[in-house]
Amino acid sequence: MESPPWSLVDCPPDARRVVRNRKVRLGDVGSSGYLRLDALARYLQDVAADDVDEAGIEGAWVLRRTAVVVKARPKFSDEVEMATFCSGTGSRVAERRTTLSVAGIPFIEAVGLWVFIDRDGRPAELENRFFDVYGASAQERKVRGRLRLPHPPPELVARPWITRASDFDVLGHMNNALAWVMIKDAQHHMVPNARIASALLEYRVPIGPTTEIGVVSELNDDHLAVWITGGSETFVAARLDLNLPAQV
Secondary structure, eight states: OOOOTTOOOOOOTTSOOEEEEEEOOGGGBOTTSBBOHHHHHHHHHHHHHHHHHHHTOOSEEEEEEEEEEESOOOBTTOEEEEEEEEEEEOSSEEEEEEEEEETTEEEEEEEEEEEEEOTTSOBOOOOHHHHHHHHHHHTTOBOOOOOOSOOOOTTOOOEEEOOOGGGBOTTSSBOHHHHHHHHHHHHHHHOTTOEEEEEEEEEOSOOOTTOOEEEEEEEETTEEEEEEEETTEEEEEEEEEEEOOOOO
16 A cells, blocks of 8 residues: 655665755745745755766656655755655656755655656656665555645636746756745745645646746645646645644
């Protein structure tokens, strides 16, 4: 049975685990001085790319789903350690767990599900070479790319969002980090003083350069649902679990 995206499995002692260190720079933080979530998404992309590049795994990967648990946020000039490993596989997907720590204390846990794609941009079977490298850490734990979050209620109205040429990557898709910019903006618009404790994002359909998109959000008790939509498509769906400010 597939484990939920919140399942934080451990890396076996002798399995492949890659560690990188980086300093939180000025361009990574907001006015509060703390690491922004779109910067976190770039950190996760970079350490994942380092791992597969060093392992000699050729091909491209597209993020399908990411789950994040935020215990604390690194701040400007902090030295952050990122430790990552493959925590599960499917026939065409692989799961990656990454821990961000400061001074040896885990601050953020992330679990991403990545789809392996061929040169035509279609999901492709993982090759034997992949399992030779990552089989020990995955421990035959099976994962799938099944979607979990609902579409937005039809009565909700989207706020238009203007994209920029710099938002799109070499695949011609909006980079997944940009979704966090829109989601965080929606959270600030709806509940400006709340803190995101955890989040689940699903990247359903790639966003192209000519796509007109908008942001839909709905507050439900202690969580916020956010969708990035355009026409009849739901491109990204997110659920944010919030720590709300105390009511006086």
